[in-house]
Amino acid sequence: MCGRYAASRAPEDLVSLFGVEKWEPSETLAPDWNVAPTKLVPVVLERPLKGQDAGNGRPVRQLRPLKWGLVPSWAKSPEGAARMINARAETVHEKPSYRRAFAARRCLLPADGYYEWVTGKDERRLEEEGRRKRPRKQPYFVTPADGSVFAMAGLYEFWRDRTLPEDHPQAWWATCTVLTTEAETAPLAVGPAEGPRSLADIHPRMPLMLTPDRWDAWLDPANTAPESLLAPPPEGLMRAYPVSTEVSNVRNNGPELEKELAAPEEGTLF
Numbered sequence: 001m002c003g004r005y006a007a008s009r010a011p012e013d014l015v016s017l018f019g020v021e022k023w024e025p026s027e028t029l030a031p032d033w034n035v036a037p038t039k040l041v042p043v044v045l046e047r048p049l050k051g052q053d054a055g056n057g058r059p060v061r062q063l064r065p066l067k068w069g070l071v072p073s074w075a076k077s078p079e080g081a082a083r084m085i086n087a088r089a090e091t092v093h094e095k096p097s098y099r100r101a102f103a104a105r106r107c108l109l110p111a112d113g114y115y116e117w118v119t120g121k122d123e124r125r126l127e128e129e130g131r132r133k134r135p136r137k138q139p140y141f142v143t144p145a146d147g148s149v150f151a152m153a154g155l156y157e158f159w160r161d162r163t164l165p166e167d168h169p170q171a172w173w174a175t176c177t178v179l180t181t182e183a184e185t186a187p188l189a190v191g192p193a194e195g196p197r198s199l200a201d202i203h204p205r206m207p208l209m210l211t212p213d214r215w216d217a218w219l220d221p222a223n224t225a226p227e228s229l230l231a232p233p234p235e236g237l238m239r240a241y242p243v244s245t246e247v248s249n250v251r252n253n254g255p256e257l258e259k260e261l262a263a264p265e266e267g268t269l270f
């Protein structure tokens with residue numbers, strides 16, 4: 001599962017890190033420490049340029065802002081976008097909503113890491129006893145232990161709004177989704193003093209992270225082998241730590257949301 005993440009890296013850093021050839025400074029997004037569904041997010045993709053920059057038609061690596069929540073090209077409306085923020089890696093090459101994008105429109109979503117919520121043991125007990133319908137949950141931030149960029153495997157699509165004229169600025173929607181895979185059961189590279197010991201302890205799913213040696217193959221539309229493209233990352237690369245419950249409110253945004261807490265907040269112990 002990936003329902004919220006942080007993306008605060010400067011575009012210049014992403015251009016250098018991912019070998020981006022084309023980006024428009026006018027499209028630069030502000031740093032976002034609380035990315036939620038339907039927001040615009042920075043995405044790395046490869047596709048031929050159009051217009052005066054078309055050149056020889058070869059795929060060009062680009063950094064572009066896309067809306068998080070995929071709308072298939074054949075959809076009658078974009079209403080279901082918020083429900084399509086994630087796609088399961090195990091079936092993405094078969095599902096009608098994703099298989100065309102998987103074959104030709106793969107992308108990378110750079111991030112600092114992602115947030116996941118864990119229900120505290122006392123809260124779970126109350127919930128099981130029927131005494132609490134909405135248990136308080138402790139958010140954790142999951143990020144590469146070495147401080148590197150967290151590159152999530154994604155897909156993107158273009159959707160045409162037929163209710164608007166061709167030259168309308170909102171006639172075309174460019175949207176994306178994050179692939180998820182089974183969460184690791186191996187110990188975290190760095191775990192909290194108390195709490196979850198593996199990513200699977202936090203949530204049964206996790207974003208499909210791609211290490212730098214796999215970026216080129218993932219972005220190359222000529223590579224269509226599901227077995228190699230969808231393989232999970234090596235185990236033991238991630239760390240997880242508790243952060244403030246302020247991140248649970250999408251209106252809150254700032255670097256303090258990534259700040260590590262010495263222990264889970266009161267009432268949210270794992």
